[in-house]
Ligand code: SF4
């Protein structure tokens with residue numbers, strides 16, 4: 030048995046997993062129309078690669094990865110591009126984003142696609158395939174996976190961590206995927222391990238998922254035997270947010286990812302099990318990410334997990350679960366701890382959408398009015414980042430942002446544990462988000478001001494330099510003139526030419542030091558005004 | 562609405578306050594049993610005054626009165642003060658103390674969550690300084706009393722200031738701590754003094770049981786995770802250690818650690834007052850420093866100071882240091898200095 034470490038704090042919200050994980054994954058019927066957002070990942074949105082009126086095939090790339098941190102998007106089914114415009118998407122901001130709309134032709138005809146032999150192919154080629162297959166982290170953050178799977182200059186990767194913790198209440202999409210498709214997930218892990226060559230591979234699953242653990246263990250055991258691999262399934266204690274990347278890494282390896290750095294900095298790469306599944310589909314079958322497993326649960330008739338095409342309107346997906354009960358008040362995307370309100374049921378399923386919860390006042394009672402902070406410290410005891418939320422709250426509320434930063438506001442992962450336990454019902458995370466965005470804005474303004482100041486300084490410096498150069502030129506000219514004059518009157522009554530030349534030289538030197546001094550002063554002034 | 566969308570079921574400020582009040586009940590029962598029913602009058606007056614002044618201040622400060630009155634924090638302040646002062650006293654003593662606690666120490670410092678000093682202890686300090694004579698008249702344990710004071714008798718004393726047939730001195734006495742101090746100054750040894758009838762097995766007769774009930778209530782609060790172990794443990798261990806050192810040096814002049822733990826307000830202070838959220842540090846290290854400081858000051862004031870007990874003053878002094886303690890005891894944040 031591996032000895033596990035603990036992270037500080039954490040909470041045990043009611044799990045509500047049994048509602049949706051008892052039934053098998055059900056494939057959703059083909060939708061009539063799909064809406065594919067170009068930004069379904071962290072980084073730059075994909076670049077549109079089709080025109081309105083184009084006929085596209087299932088799996089055809091319709092948006093190209095744009096830049097390094099980006100991922101491609103694909104047509105989830107065959108049909109005709111009917112619009113490329115702003116459309117509602119599931120996003121905390123509730124703002125629409127650029128989407129490609131495709132009217133399905135009902136044939137669901139695949140584009141030609143083929144597997145890649147990752148064992149013989151160049152790792153860069155494999156990574157390019159992953160990028161072009163639109164593989165992103167399916168755990169929520171949707172970071173392009175091919176970027177993650179690049180050891181780069183870091184050299185040796187010690188541990189590849191697979192995240193199957195699924196610590197958020199209600200969500201069971203990874204759970205059922207591991208139960209039903211463990212072999213495919215492990216195929217994906219093999220590809221990742223091949224790219225990274227880690228010393229060990231740890232698959233962390235919370236111990237409230239015994240079936241998933243058993244399924245993964247069975248597959249890993251045979252893979253380890255047959256291929257001398259060393260994949261270890263590690264049941265981890267059920268404790269929210271145990272599936273947070275940094276928390277899981279701490280539990281499994283005992284190491285903390287330093288603040289502001291990536292796991293790679295400590296030789297760890299962490300990926301979601303559902304991502305591993307898509308890696309397998311992309312490499313071994315040539316299929317890009319055009320569908321995913323999504324949990325539909327809460328106040329619906331038949332909570333279940335569905336395999337749905339990306340771009341399917343969320344309202345239609347809710348119907349698959351028998352529709353929402355009459356007293357449904359709103360919908361949540363993601364879990365109740367970190368998820369957000371869905372403002373528009375026309376918004377499509379994206380790669381990052383792992384769960385839709387129909388909420389009712391009975392299941393999700395409205396928050397009571399907030400009381401003052403009584404400094405009970407429960408929030409600090411629950412915080413997995415070891416922060417002091419009550420202090421951060423105080424500083425955020427009084428807009429004392431410098432202090433908030435000094436108390437490490439930016440190490441807050443917005444997990445919601447503090448809110449969850451606060452007996453005064455203070456919306457702490459909202460305060461922290463507010464403070465973070467204010468600070469970010471201030472920094473932007475500061476950066477802009479800084480840039481303007483630099484431009485100004487630069488201009489001043491240039492003018493200064495030009496002046497000096499002019500002065501130097503004048504001095505040289507004067508010296509030359511004096512020398513010429515001296516030469517001309519060499520035998521005359523005037524100065525000794527030697528003396529004249531000397532004088533001129535001295536004059537030039539004086540001018541030069543003057544210029545140098547001015548330059549130094551200018552440089553010093555820019556140094557002192559530099560923010561430290 | 563933004564995340565998180567769920568809260569801990571049943572977690573409320575009022576629930577916490579209620580649990581603390583419940584945790585005080587065994588001690589109040591013991592108090593009643595050993596010292597008579599006067600404590601009930603005192604608690605009632607304290608509660609009424611606390612609610613009235615709290616409502617008034619909320620109204621003056623334009624806060625929703627009902628919403629905040631229901632949090633129970635005012636009643637707790639009243640109870641803690643009532644349990645810290647002599648139960649047999651003129652009515653205005655507890656009223657003045659409670660009113661000061663709520664109006665000045667709580668609301669003028671910004672209300673719930675913002676006050677620097679523990680309101681109950683601030684109220685205690687004001688009474689101690691203004692009415693020192695009344696504050697030293699503690700009821701005689703019933704098993705020693707010639708004239709046990711019943712409820713009617715206590716009520717009469719509360720509101721008329723007189724007892725029937727006897728004067729106050731006949732039914733009250735100095736506390737065990739006070740007695741020890743006086744007797745020691747008369748050149749008696751601790752051993753001799755402890756044979757006096759007011760002493761029980763390790764503290765004052767009756768009082769030691771009340772203290773044990775505070776301990777019980779405190780363990781309940783620990784079990785309910787209302788408080789953490791840091792403050793009570795560091796407070797009591799420090800008090801016991803300091804007492805042990807002095808006791809070891811000169812046992813005839815310095816009482817045993819057990820005596821110090823189970824007399825006066827040590828247990829009440831350790832579990833119910835030094836753990837007050839608002840006026841104590843929030844960091845674990847800070848709580849340890851705070852508890853240690855209170856423990857040392859408590860012993861020093863008790864043994865060397867002019868007051869019979871030091872809980873209130875030691876806590877008030879440490880209260881003033883809390884912002885500093887918190888600022889210097891911030892825990893290491895995840896991913897920092899790894
Ligand atoms: S849990 Fe709430 S009331 Fe308690 S210290 Fe934190 S913010 Fe304040």
Ligand code: SF4
Pocket residue numbers: 408411412413414415416418440441442443444445446447448457458461
């Ligand atoms: S939301 Fe931030 S402050 Fe609150 S518990 Fe999570 S990490 Fe800590």
